Amino acid sequence: MTDDVSSATGIALLERLRAAASDQPLVLLAREGGDVEVLTGAVVDVDALADIPLLDASGTPQEVLALVPYRQVRERGFECHDDGAPLRCVVVGERALITREDALGALPTREIALTGAGFDIPDAEYADIVRRVIADEIGRGEGANFVIRRDFTARIDSSELEAALTWFRALLSQERGAYWTFLIATDGHIAVGASPEAHVSARDGVVTMNPISGTFRHPVGGATAETLTEFLESTKETEELFMVVDEELKMMSAVCSDGGRITGPRLKEMSRLTHTEYVLEGHSTLDPRAILRETMFAPTVTGSPMQNACTVITRHERGPRGYYSGVAALFTPREHVADGESTHDLDAPILIRTAYLVDGTLRVPVGATLVRHSDPMGEVSETHGKAAGVLGAIGAIARDEPAVDPDAPALDRPPLAEDPAIAQLLASRNARLAAFWLEPQGSGVEGPFIGLSAVVVDAEDRFTTMLTHQLRHLGLDARIVPWNEVTEEQLDAADIVVAGPGPGDPRDANSARMERMREIVARRVEQRRPLLAVCLSHQILAHLLGIELAPLAHPHQGLQLEVDVFGQKASIGFYNTFTAHVEPGTTSTSRASVSADTRSGDVYALRGPGFASVQGHLESILSRDGMRTLQQLIADALHPAEA
Ligand SMILES: C=C(O[C@@H]1C=C(C(=O)O)C=C[C@H]1O)C(=O)O
Numbered sequence: 150m151t152d153d154v155s156s157a158t159g160i161a162l163l164e165r166l167r168a169a170a171s172d173q174p175l176v177l178l179a180r181e182g183g184d185v186e187v188l189t190g191a192v193v194d195v196d197a198l199a200d201i202p203l204l205d206a207s208g209t210p211q212e213v214l215a216l217v218p219y220r221q222v223r224e225r226g227f228e229c230h231d232d233g234a235p236l237r238c239v240v241v242g243e244r245a246l247i248t249r250e251d252a253l254g255a256l257p258t259r260e261i262a263l264t265g266a267g268f269d270i271p272d273a274e275y276a277d278i279v280r281r282v283i284a285d286e287i288g289r290g291e292g293a294n295f296v297i298r299r300d301f302t303a304r305i306d307s308s309e310l311e312a313a314l315t316w317f318r319a320l321l322s323q324e325r326g327a328y329w330t331f332l333i334a335t336d337g338h339i340a341v342g343a344s345p346e347a348h349v350s351a352r353d354g355v356v357t358m359n360p361i362s363g364t365f366r367h368p369v370g371g372a373t374a375e376t377l378t379e380f381l382e383s384t385k386e387t388e389e390l391f392m393v394v395d396e397e398l399k400m401m402s403a404v405c406s407d408g409g410r411i412t413g414p415r416l417k418e419m420s421r422l423t424h425t426e427y428v429l430e431g432h433s434t435l436d437p438r439a440i441l442r443e444t445m446f447a448p449t450v451t452g453s454p455m456q457n458a459c460t461v462i463t464r465h466e467r468g469p470r471g472y473y474s475g476v477a478a479l480f481t482p483r484e485h486v487a488d489g490e491s492t493h494d495l496d497a498p499i500l501i502r503t504a505y506l507v508d509g510t511l512r513v514p515v516g517a518t519l520v521r522h523s524d525p526m527g528e529v530s531e532t533h534g535k536a537a538g539v540l541g542a543i544g545a546i547a548r549d550e551p552a553v554d555p556d557a558p559a560l561d562r563p564p565l566a567e568d569p570a571i572a573q574l575l576a577s578r579n580a581r582l583a584a585f586w587l588e589p590q591g592s593g594v595e596g597p598f599i600g601l602s603a604v605v606v607d608a609e610d611r612f613t614t615m616l617t618h619q620l621r622h623l624g625l626d627a628r629i630v631p632w633n634e635v636t637e638e639q640l641d642a643a644d645i646v647v648a649g650p651g652p653g654d655p656r657d658a659n660s661a662r663m664e665r666m667r668e669i670v671a672r673r674v675e676q677r678r679p680l681l682a683v684c685l686s687h688q689i690l691a692h693l694l695g696i697e698l699a700p701l702a703h704p705h706q707g708l709q710l711e712v713d714v715f716g717q718k719a720s721i722g723f724y725n726t727f728t729a730h731v732e733p734g735t736t737s738t739s740r741a742s743v744s745a746d747t748r749s750g751d752v753y754a755l756r757g758p759g760f761a762s763v764q765g766h767l768e769s770i771l772s773r774d775g776m777r778t779l780q781q782l783i784a785d786a787l788h789p790a791e792a
């Protein structure tokens with residue numbers, strides 16, 4: 150494509166916008182190694198994603214680039230520190246291309262002096278935050294993984310636009326593996342970055358998400374097969390990626406009729422870091438703004454379960470995020486639109502590895518995924534590693550390699566992903582995962598429970614969307630209702646009620662959510678009508694049946710275990726901090742049959758007249774035997790075995 154591009158128009162447009170400084174927006178995009186797109190147009194700030202103006206006054210589709218701030222999560226009722234950052238749209242009026250090579254020639258290279266540079270939160274304090282999140286959040290059942298950020302800040306005295314153009318050029322020539330390298334300058338606000346991560350795209354009805362997690366900071370001299378192998382063998386890094394894939398599959402299952410199929414894992418090799426990633430793909434006819442709303446925002450930059458991650462972030466971060474962890478969303482009119490199809494395609498990278506310039510102040514926010522076995526200083530180091538791509542480009546830190554020619558082509562050693570041993574190691578990860586999510590799925594339904602209806606009660610963990618997708622594959626007519634909306638009539642009308650998982654302490658006496666879930670579970674048990682209780686709801690059911698609840702010594706947040714479920718060995722994914730607990734060896738109580746760990750007494754499953762329950766998440770990618778066990782437990786709940 151590069152050969153066909155004449156850069157003259159693009160360079161003229163760039164020069165005109167550069168001379169106009171802040172009067173007109175200037176957008177530069179280099180997508181996945183492609184040419185540099187120069188865009189400008191009119192700026193419109195809107196309140197909600199649904200207000201993004203995809204059609205002009207006459208109803209004709211128009212191209213829009215939107216900067217979506219993190220605070221937009223309020224649209225879904227989630228908590229945040231609110232800085233009022235606008236949902237800013239550039240309605241594209243003009244666009245042109247410049248080849249990369251010509252862009253490097255046209256863009257400035259100058260020294261941009263920084264003063265007062267450093268992280269707002271010192272290393273030791275960030276390490277303390279990591280410890281607190283592990284103990285007070287993961288350790289109290291609030292979730293499996295959380296991303297807490299810190300900001301690198303500095304002041305500049307030179308022209309902001311010229312500084313940003315210089316940095317964009319540096320990122321273009323120095324960073325590898327970026328999904329988008331971009332500069333978005335509107336009046337009073339500039340963002341310039343190289344993001345590795347596509348959040349969501351929708352092209353011709355195909356929706357793709359790209360969770361990236363697991364970060365290998367290259368040693369001095371670069372990555373080698375040996376050092377990379379050590380990283381790939383790390384349990385923490387492997388499980389971290391599985392957890393975010395689960396969370397993104399919840400989003401995929403909410404927007405795609407066919408759930409989502411995962412492919413990967415693959416490596417994302419950048420200049421100073423290598424990440425691991427999966428790609429999730431499904432089909433959807435939803436408006437791309439609705440897709441964005443349902444997927445707002447990635448667990449790789451927030452945590453899971455995502456709604457509670459917003460609350461946890463608000464507790465541990467000291468100030469608002471601005472655009473960090475939001476997205477840049479490009480809505481492009483489609484050439485052919487059939488009836489009922491959306492008018493636009495969507496391409497939306499996550500706003501990470503990005504520098505923001507406002508009033509002469511530079512801010513580079515960066516975070517790390519904190520999990521139960523995070524090492525606080527390891528996470529500190531990871532934030533340095535992630536910031537380094539941008540900080541190196543803006544001259545805030547020295548580059549690792551001594552005196553490289555900034556115009557030299559990026560390192561031309563073959564990607565390590567091509568090493569057969571590395572490829573083999575990556576591929577072997579999938580042997581642990583559920584075939585259900587690895588194989589293409591139709592939405593056709595002919596399962597064993599056809600003709601029966603299910604109400605799935607959502608207790609603020611959207612694992613319910615994956616569960617519902619599986620229930621439909623088993624033939625059930627299933628729908629999700631949130632805990633605070635579901636009515637007694639809806640519950641009573643359902644052939645089976647599935648009470649869902651959720652964050653928090655199941656013993657909590659002050660939570661309206663726990664209270665309501667207790668009511669729902671108790672009523673169904675009293676009625677002796679079919680109930681399947683999952684994770685949090687399993688704990689609530691156990692408690693109701695007189696079984697003791699306690700925190701585990703080591704949370705099972707994002708852990709795969711091989712357990713016995715009523716005589717069947719099953720490989721299942723767990724996301725719990727609390728557990729129901731019986732005397733080891735117990736197989737029944739007066740009211741239920743019990744499947745528990747023979748050594749610890751941790752209860753994995755319960756069944757009795759009209760009910761079955763499970764501590765693990767049969768819907769998780771970590772549940773290799775999820776579908777089979779789900780079918781078994783639903784059958785148990787529908788046709789209770791004689792106790
Ligand atoms: C949170 C950031 O990056 C995310 C977190 C990652 C991780 O914890 O391994 C990897 C890639 C990104 O999804 C960031 O760059 O600020």
Ligand SMILES: NC(=O)CC[C@H](N)C(=O)O
Nearest residue numbers: 290650651684685726727
């Ligand atoms: N996923 C869940 O439902 C978790 C239940 C509960 N919050 C725990 O941590 O044990």
